[in-house]
Amino acid sequence: MARQPRYLPAGHSFHITLRCNSRQFLIAKGLRRDVLLAVLSKAKQKVPHRLYAVCLMANHLHLLVRPDDASQLPKLMHxxxxxxxxxxxxxxxxxxxxxxxxxxATAISPKDHRRVxxxxxxxxxxPK
Structure with missing residues (x-):
């Protein structure tokens, strides 16, 4: 069965959650977190976007991102x-x-300030 296409409305921000394989604690160490932050920084060169929030946990991460072109979100995340x-x-x-x-990925309307x-x-x- 084919996947449903992502809902990628223009101008929206996206709450992204990405989890480590088998929910293992693979990003608990400081050096690995530094690598992830460096990759996030480098990603701006690949696909223009605004990164509003980052939370790196031991086995997953959260991002609040607004790509300049929403249709480029899959390319950015890939x-x-x-x-x-x-x-x-x-x-x-x-x-x-x-x-x-x-x-x-959850789309958030730019007009929905409370949700943002x-x-x-x-x-x-x-982290709490």
């Missing part, structure tokens, strides 16, 4: 997933899948 997996696998001395399945703020609060409070 590149981020591929590049970060390659770098983190090499750093960890492991091989195989690093990220679990697909990333979760609640999402920001959720992302920043996630």
């Amino acid at each position: 590149w981020f997933g591929w590049y970060s997996a390659m770098a983190l696998n090499r750093l960890s001395g492991r091989c195989g899948h690093f990220w679990e399945a697909r990333y979760y 703020l609640n999402t920001l609060r959720y992302i920043h409070a996630n």
Whole structure:
């Protein structure tokens, strides 16, 4: 059965959740977090976007992103997933899948200020 196409409305922000394979604690160490932040920084060169919030947990991450062109979100996340997996696998001395399945993306309207703020609060409070 084919996947449903993503809902990618223009001008919207997206709350992204990406989980480590098998929910393992693969990004708990500081060096791995630094690598992820460097990959996020490099991703701006690949697909122009605004990154409003980041939360790196031991086995998953949350992002609040607004791509300049919403249709480019899959390209951005594909590149981020591929590049970060390659770098983190090499750093960890492991091989195989690093990220679990697909990333979760929830579109947030630019007019829905309350939802944007609640999402920001959720992302920043996630470590608690």
